[in-house]
Amino acid sequence: MAKFQDVGKARRRARQARRTYPFTRPQELGSPEVRHFPVVIAGGGPIGLATAVDLARHGIASVVLEKTNTVSDGSRAICWAKRTLEILDRLGTGEQMLAKGITWNQGYVYFGNDPEPLYTFDLLPDKEQKFPAFINLQQYYAEEYLVEKLAACPDSELRWQNEVVGVENGTQGVRVTARTPEGEYRLDCDYLVAADGCRSPVRTMLDLDFEGRVFEDHFLIADVRMKADFPAIRRFWFDPPFNPGRTSLIHKQADDVWRIDFQMGWHVDREEALKEENVDRMVRAFLGPDIDFEYEWVSLYTFQCRRMQHFVHDRVIFAGDSAHLVSPFGARGANGGLQDVDNLAWKLALVLKGKAPPALLASYDAERIQGADENILNSSRSTDFMTPKSEVSLAFRNATLELARDFPFARRFVNPGRLSVPCVLDGSPLNTPDEDRFTDRQRPGAPCIDAPVRVAGKDMWLLKQLGDRFVGLYFADGAAPKDVPGVEVLTVSSGFAANLQDCKGLVAKHFDAKPGTFYLIRPDQHVAARWRRFDPARVGTALARARGGSNALA
Amino acid sequence: MPGKLRTEPGVADPDAFYARLIELHEGLSQDESNKLNAKIILLLANQVGDDAALQEILEYARNSLKK
Ligand SMILES: Cc1cc2nc3c(=O)[nH]c(=O)nc-3n(C[C@H](O)[C@H](O)[C@H](O)COP(=O)(O)OP(=O)(O)OC[C@H]3O[C@@H](n4cnc5c(N)ncnc54)[C@H](O)[C@@H]3O)c2cc1C
Numbered sequence: 038m039a040k041f042q043d044v045g046k047a048r049r050r051a052r053q054a055r056r057t058y059p060f061t062r063p064q065e066l067g068s069p070e071v072r073h074f075p076v077v078i079a080g081g082g083p084i085g086l087a088t089a090v091d092l093a094r095h096g097i098a099s100v101v102l103e104k105t106n107t108v109s110d111g112s113r114a115i116c117w118a119k120r121t122l123e124i125l126d127r128l129g130t131g132e133q134m135l136a137k138g139i140t141w142n143q144g145y146v147y148f149g150n151d152p153e154p155l156y157t158f159d160l161l162p163d164k165e166q167k168f169p170a171f172i173n174l175q176q177y178y179a180e181e182y183l184v185e186k187l188a189a190c191p192d193s194e195l196r197w198q199n200e201v202v203g204v205e206n207g208t209q210g211v212r213v214t215a216r217t218p219e220g221e222y223r224l225d226c227d228y229l230v231a232a233d234g235c236r237s238p239v240r241t242m243l244d245l246d247f248e249g250r251v252f253e254d255h256f257l258i259a260d261v262r263m264k265a266d267f268p269a270i271r272r273f274w275f276d277p278p279f280n281p282g283r284t285s286l287i288h289k290q291a292d293d294v295w296r297i298d299f300q301m302g303w304h305v306d307r308e309e310a311l312k313e314e315n316v317d318r319m320v321r322a323f324l325g326p327d328i329d330f331e332y333e334w335v336s337l338y339t340f341q342c343r344r345m346q347h348f349v350h351d352r353v354i355f356a357g358d359s360a361h362l363v364s365p366f367g368a369r370g371a372n373g374g375l376q377d378v379d380n381l382a383w384k385l386a387l388v389l390k391g392k393a394p395p396a397l398l399a400s401y402d403a404e405r406i407q408g409a410d411e412n413i414l415n416s417s418r419s420t421d422f423m424t425p426k427s428e429v430s431l432a433f434r435n436a437t438l439e440l441a442r443d444f445p446f447a448r449r450f451v452n453p454g455r456l457s458v459p460c461v462l463d464g465s466p467l468n469t470p471d472e473d474r475f476t477d478r479q480r481p482g483a484p485c486i487d488a489p490v491r492v493a494g495k496d497m498w499l500l501k502q503l504g505d506r507f508v509g510l511y512f513a514d515g516a517a518p519k520d521v522p523g524v525e526v527l528t529v530s531s532g533f534a535a536n537l538q539d540c541k542g543l544v545a546k547h548f549d550a551k552p553g554t555f556y557l558i559r560p561d562q563h564v565a566a567r568w569r570r571f572d573p574a575r576v577g578t579a580l581a582r583a584r585g586g587s588n589a590l591a
Numbered sequence: 592m593p594g595k596l597r598t599e600p601g602v603a604d605p606d607a608f609y610a611r612l613i614e615l616h617e618g619l620s621q622d623e624s625n626k627l628n629a630k631i632i633l634l635l636a637n638q639v640g641d642d643a644a645l646q647e648i649l650e651y652a653r654n655s656l657k658k
Pocket of ligand 1 (some may be wrong): 042079080081082083084085103104105109113114115116117176199202222232233234235237238239258338356357358359365369370371372373374451495
């Protein structure tokens with residue numbers, strides 16, 4: 038069962054050998070009783086799977102309904118950003134991703150037939166991080182790791198070949214109809230997370246739609262398996278001799294698989310373009326006659342930068358591609374979607390446990406729309422630069438590239454994709470604005486930056502100590518201050534006695550901390566509030582605010 | 592080359608500026624676009640003022656087309 042039908046004529050040589058998972062007859066089939074789950078998740082792609090794993094960490098049972106019987110059959114997402122790896126590390130698959138993936142930090146940008154790059158960039162300004170700026174790994178690995186992780190969560194279920202075909206949304210809950218090879222059945226849930234991808238049937242069932250732009254261009258993606266000693270960097274061409282007037286990209290993935298990407302223009306005949314001999318011609322022009330390769334996946338894409346107007350609709354919440362779509366040049370699709378998960382799971386859990394008002398979920402809408410808009414803006418700009426829509430924009434584009442040969446300033450205007458960085462949730466209703474003076478970097482709304490720390494004499498990473506609950510970081514030598522209900526306070530200092538020994542002084546540096554500084558950190562590792570002095574009353578107020586205005590403490 | 596010319600990045604948000612510049616041309620005919628560009632160049636020249644720098648820019652731009 039192929040997940041994506043558009044593999045085209047080269048399919049005969051493309052491999053699709055991921056394992057399939059068995060269908061298990063759900064106990065609800067044929068039973069008059071309608072079972073109730075706190076959360077049902079439509080779609081078992083990376084976003085749906087990660088949502089289930091994250092919810093399980095918060096003790097919330099869920100069931101994932103996945104239409105097909107396998108993971109992504111093409112590589113699809115290959116670039117996973119540092120923040121994504123940090124989120125996956127919290128969920129327990131970050132280290133697997135890192136071990137299997139290809140670490141890269143550098144991008145080279147070429148222009149025309151000049152074998153020397155126009156310029157190069159380095160993605161990691163902060164050293165001493167657990168995770169690199171990016172790794173490359175086929176999407177199916179990311180999904181397989183999450184499937185395994187989910188299997189180890191006793192109260193969560195993943196049901197293959199269960200397709201969501203009906204949704205009755207209400208103010209009190211949702212009734213979901215699922216179709217299986219052996220018949221249909223229904224489930225009730227408090228919330229339905231729609232993670233059913235860009236064509237989201239759930240979105241259609243609710244009569245909702247996307248707003249935004251579709252780019253009039255096609256891109257041919259050929260993932261090939263070959264032994265090549267090309268460097269593991271992102272190499273991007275404007276107007277290369279092997280694809281004149283257009284762009285191309287090559288990037289290494291795990292298992293000797295390489296992504297090759299060709300801009301094709303708007304007026305292509307899909308059938309023709311995907312014919313094996315035509316794909317061969319493109320790939321050969323790039324690789325030359327001597328390299329042996331096999332196809333792993335071939336596809337032809339048009340790109341869109343669009344989103345839903347709102348992600349939360351009563352009891353149905355959209356996440357990932359169902360909610361927003363970007364062109365892949367910033368690698369912002371799955372990376373953006375995993376930030377949705379990170380943002381949503383703890384909120385949903387607090388609401389379901391009655392520890393926060395349902396209004397907290399409105400902040401998911403606000404914060405992730407902000408994130409989606411940032412991703413859409415950056416991806417649209419990159420796509421506009423690569424595919425100029427008018428003669429004058431083409432002239433500016435080419436002038437920019439030519440100037441970039443000679444002048445550093447012009448390199449900043451060259452846009453071969455602005456790669457995914459986490460969204461700083463400036464202006465979020467959950468933030469408590471600064472009263473004291475601090476540097477901007479770890480301002481309310483920013484995700485925490487990782488740093489090495491020592492815990493009970495052992496080398497660890499800061500981010501592993503944060504997350505899943507509200508944490509107070511208290512920069513002090515003395516004892517932790519009196520507890521604030523609902524917050525676990527950790528002391529940070531250069532001394533051994535602290536909960537977190539700031540062995541390299543980097544935590545204090547990143548957080549612009551002085552003795553007495555106190556940070557309140559959300560379960561998704563974003564800063565909620567910070568002060569120069571610890572004041573339990575202020576922390577309590579900020580905590581209530583970060584929980585959507587609730588006064589109900591843990 | 593550079594004598595007088597500023598070649599290090601000077602625009603704070605290059606992506607935003609570039610996008611605005613391109614948007615400015617949206618819906619214009621080729622003639623209108625040319626005129627728009629001409630006006631922008633003259634305004635920028637006046638803003639720069641410095642004769643030597645302007646001379647360098649003109650020469651550089653012209654010579655670069657011959658490459
Ligand atoms: C060529 C290409 C390159 C990309 N590169 C990158 C990259 O480098 N980095 C990056 O971050 N992103 C990248 N992306 C984007 C990334 O692949 C997506 O953003 C990501 O897959 C979104 O995950 P998702 O779980 O929201 O949706 P999907 O992965 O589409 O998963 C949706 C799931 O829902 C299931 N489903 C659909 N309908 C139903 C139903 N009715 N009932 C039950 N299940 C249903 C589907 O079978 C599928 O398993 C790329 C995409 C493409 C196409």
